[in-house]
Amino acid sequence: MKRLLAVIIMLASGFVLSAAAQTSPASPAGPTKVAVIAFQAAVGQTNEFQRNFADLQKKYEPKRQQLQTMATEIDTLDKQLQAQGDKLSDGERASRAKIIEDKKKQAQRFQDDAQNDLQGEMQETYNGVASKVFDVLSSYAQQQGFTLVLDETSNQQQAPVVLYAGANTDITKAVIDAYNLKSGVPAPPAQPAAAAPKPAAKPPATAH
Numbered sequence: 001m002k003r004l005l006a007v008i009i010m011l012a013s014g015f016v017l018s019a020a021a022q023t024s025p026a027s028p029a030g031p032t033k034v035a036v037i038a039f040q041a042a043v044g045q046t047n048e049f050q051r052n053f054a055d056l057q058k059k060y061e062p063k064r065q066q067l068q069t070m071a072t073e074i075d076t077l078d079k080q081l082q083a084q085g086d087k088l089s090d091g092e093r094a095s096r097a098k099i100i101e102d103k104k105k106q107a108q109r110f111q112d113d114a115q116n117d118l119q120g121e122m123q124e125t126y127n128g129v130a131s132k133v134f135d136v137l138s139s140y141a142q143q144q145g146f147t148l149v150l151d152e153t154s155n156q157q158q159a160p161v162v163l164y165a166g167a168n169t170d171i172t173k174a175v176i177d178a179y180n181l182k183s184g185v186p187a188p189p190a191q192p193a194a195a196a197p198k199p200a201a202k203p204p205a206t207a208h
Helices: 002-021 037-045 047-087 091-146 170-184
Strands: 032-037 148-151 160-167
Touching: 032 091, 037 047, 037 091, 047 170, 091 160
Parallel strands: 032 148
Antiparallel strands: 148 160
16 A cells, blocks of 8 residues: 555656646745755655545545455455365366456456546545645745755656746746857847728718
8 A cells, every 4th residue: 555655646746746837936036045855755744645645545445345355255265166176077167267267357347446546536635735735835945045946756867856946047038148149140120010000081971
């Protein structure tokens, strides 16, 4: 369950951070101050997330017990077949083997459905908490004067994710200006504003 939780948190975090990075508020201009955060771990360790995760575990406990019951039944039938196999006719042995195989397929479908449902609810739970954690992070970064906050990742091959960027860290315009200066291409002339159409003249009134 803990491994599944870690996988779900990792997948869900990508959606939240991608959206959050596009809505980061600007901070006052000043010297660059960088911070790092293990965002996924931070969300997973909040009291609210821990509470919600415990509630989910309780919700899916009956399904876990049902799956355990199915697994025990299959194991019992399998052992009985192995113990009695040489005493059974070919038809009886094949019939019992088919029953076991059908029960295994049923148990696998049950497990897959339960796991998919759990993953969906876990993602919703994570997203709901993560969005609020990001709001706190954003406010904290502004209050502490951080201009850049990077998400630490356990995957060394993955570059850190920008969670928050102050206005003075955006170098888009500076790069454009530098490129224009180097290329020597002048700015295109300003287009004149389109003349407003004159109102049509009214026809003279006809004398009666």
